[in-house]
Amino acid sequence: MAKPSKQPAPPVPQTAFSLDSSQDLGHPDNVIEVSGLRTQFGSKVIHDALAFSARRGEVMGLVGGSGAGKSVLLRTMIGLLRPRRGKITLLGQEMRGVERAGALLDNIGVLFQDGALFSSLSVLENIEVPLKAHRQLSPSLRREVANVKLSLAGLPADAGKKLPSEISGGMRKRAGLARALALDPDLLFLDEPTAGLDPISASAFDELILDLQQALGLTVVLVTHDLDTLVTACDRVSVLVEKRVKVGTLSQLRQDPHPWLQKYFNGPRGRAAQQAATTVTMAKTPTAADQQGHDNQHNGKDD
Ligand SMILES: Nc1ncnc2c1ncn2[C@@H]1O[C@H](COP(=O)(O)OP(=O)(O)O)[C@@H](O)[C@H]1O
Ligand SMILES: [Mg+2]
Numbered sequence: 001m002a003k004p005s006k007q008p009a010p011p012v013p014q015t016a017f018s019l020d021s022s023q024d025l026g027h028p029d030n031v032i033e034v035s036g037l038r039t040q041f042g043s044k045v046i047h048d049a050l051a052f053s054a055r056r057g058e059v060m061g062l063v064g065g066s067g068a069g070k071s072v073l074l075r076t077m078i079g080l081l082r083p084r085r086g087k088i089t090l091l092g093q094e095m096r097g098v099e100r101a102g103a104l105l106d107n108i109g110v111l112f113q114d115g116a117l118f119s120s121l122s123v124l125e126n127i128e129v130p131l132k133a134h135r136q137l138s139p140s141l142r143r144e145v146a147n148v149k150l151s152l153a154g155l156p157a158d159a160g161k162k163l164p165s166e167i168s169g170g171m172r173k174r175a176g177l178a179r180a181l182a183l184d185p186d187l188l189f190l191d192e193p194t195a196g197l198d199p200i201s202a203s204a205f206d207e208l209i210l211d212l213q214q215a216l217g218l219t220v221v222l223v224t225h226d227l228d229t230l231v232t233a234c235d236r237v238s239v240l241v242e243k244r245v246k247v248g249t250l251s252q253l254r255q256d257p258h259p260w261l262q263k264y265f266n267g268p269r270g271r272a273a274q275q276a277a278t279t280v281t282m283a284k285t286p287t288a289a290d291q292q293g294h295d296n297q298h299n300g301k302d303d
Contacts, residue, residue, distance in 0.1 A: 021051045021053065021238065021246065021247040022051035024051075025053055027055060029055040029056045029057075030053045030054065030055055030056075031054060031055065031056045031090065031091050031092075031186065031187065031219050032052070032053055032054040032060075032077065032089070032221070033052075033053045033088070033089040034050065034051060034052040034053065034073075034077060034086065034087070034088050034089075035051050035086060035087050036049055036051070036085055037049070037052070037073075037083055037085065037086030037087075037088070038050075038083060038085040038086055039069070039072055039076055039081065039083050039084060045243060046069040046243065047069055047072070047076075047083075047240075047243050048243040049243075050086070050243065050244050050245055051245065052073070052077075052238060052245050054221055055219070056217075056219055057213075057217055057218070057219055058220075058235040058236060059209070059210070059220040059222055059233050059234045059235050060219075060220065060221050060222065060235065060237070060238060061222050061224060061229070061230045061233070061234035061236070061237035061238065062074075062221055062222065062223045062224070062237075062240065063224065063237060063238070063240070063264070064239055064240030064241060065241075065260070068241070069240055069243070070191070070223045070240055071113055071191055071223065073240065074110075074189050074191055074221065076088070077189070077221075078110060079095050079104070079105070090104055090107075090108070090187060091104070091107055091186060091187065106134055106183055106185075107183070107185050107187060108185050108187045108188075108189065109180035109181050109182070109183065109187070109188045109189070110180055110188075110189045111173070111176045111179075111180045111188075111189070111190045111191060112176075112191055113192050113195070113223070116176070117175055117176060117179070119163065119165060120163070121163075122160065122161055122162060122163060123150065123155070123159055123160050123162055123163075123164065123167065123175045124143065124146045124147070124150065124160035124161065126164070126175060127149050127150060127160075127175070127178050127179045127182050128143070128146045128182075129179065129182075130183050131145060131146065131182050131183070134183055135183070145182070146160070146178075146182070147160065149178040149179070149181050149182055150175075150178050152178065152181060152212065153174040153175065153178035153181065153208070155174050155175065155178065168201075169196055169201070170197050170198075170201035170204070173193055173201075173205060174205070174208070176193075177190075177193070177212075181212070181216075184216075185218070186217075186218065186219060187218070187219050187221070188212075188213075188218045188219070188220045188221070189221045190221070190222045190223065190224075191223045192223050192224055192225065193209070193222070193224070194224065194226050194229055195226075199228075202228070203228065206228070206229050207232075209222065209233055210233050222234060227265075227269050227270055227272075227273035228273045228276065228277075230250060230273070231250065231273050231276070231277040232277065236248060236249055237249070237250060237253055239253060239260075239261060239264075241258060241260050241261070246258065246261070250274075253265055254270075254274075
């Protein structure tokens with residue numbers, strides 16, 4: 001009798017869905033549009049013919065291997081780095097040169113990867129930095145606004161007087177977020193905000209981002225390595241691979257045959273995050289009728 005041979009792995013289903021994100025350009029809800037982007041340092045090309053977009057009110061995740069160019073993309077979008085080629089439009093205005101970027105920065109909040117609070121300033125003074133630069137407010141009104149942002153970011157009032165070194169890592173991230181929200185931005189860029197946080201602080205931070213996004217109608221671009229964050233917080237996800245972006249919902253990206261995406265989304269960590277989200281959704285389901293009526297495989301953010 002012939003020895004039973006190992007069954008080959010089933011082929012990854014090919015969908016009609018195209019992962020070329022340039023197809024999304026021109027969507028009427030887009031508040032961020034990047035097309036034909038090329039960035040390079042010396043001869044090293046980081047992005048090439050890259051297209052990226054995000055729609056008003058969505059949380060767009062941005063993932064990719066270390067060094068893939070996520071932070072460079074973010075810095076280029078907000079005008080801190082000049083691209084070799086390409087067009088960047090934020091809130092309907094094309095970014096051209098630093099002057100335009102300066103005016104647009106009024107409408108943009110950024111939490112950089114390293115947090116970068118001024119270590120010699122108190123938390124409240126840190127939050128006041130963009131207010132001093134961009135708003136003409138009396139010192140007392142400025143302090144009042146800073147206090148509002150402090151509490152918006154979920155920090156207790158007494159944290160405001162402390163130096164960054166006197167508060168926990170999670171609180172420092174919140175302080176950075178409060179500073180990013182100082183100018184009431186429409187767009188919020190967050191570069192790995194939960195990196196280095198313990199899982200409980202990280203998931204509390206994810207919830208905070210979601211709450212704020214919903215309460216303030218923000219459009220958020222969220223660079224992250226955290227698969228749980230992608231599952232809980234993001235409407236769609238952009239993946240930086242081969243100098244370009246592939247975009248989709250998590251379900252769509254899980255079906256993409258690209259080897260990096262397969263490894264990332266369907267590897268052990270990707271499956272664990274998916275499993276955890278499913279479990280949480282089922283645990284949260286309030287009634288038996290709901291249980292019968294709904295497909296609990298999905299958490300509502302991931303269609
Ligand atoms: N100012 C710079 N000068 C030269 N190379 C840079 C600079 N900033 C980033 N790079 C390079 O660009 C690539 C992408 O970096 P980055 O966007 O920080 O990656 P990540 O996806 O991990 O955020 C890396 O190879 C990095 O070394
Ligand atoms: Mg980075």
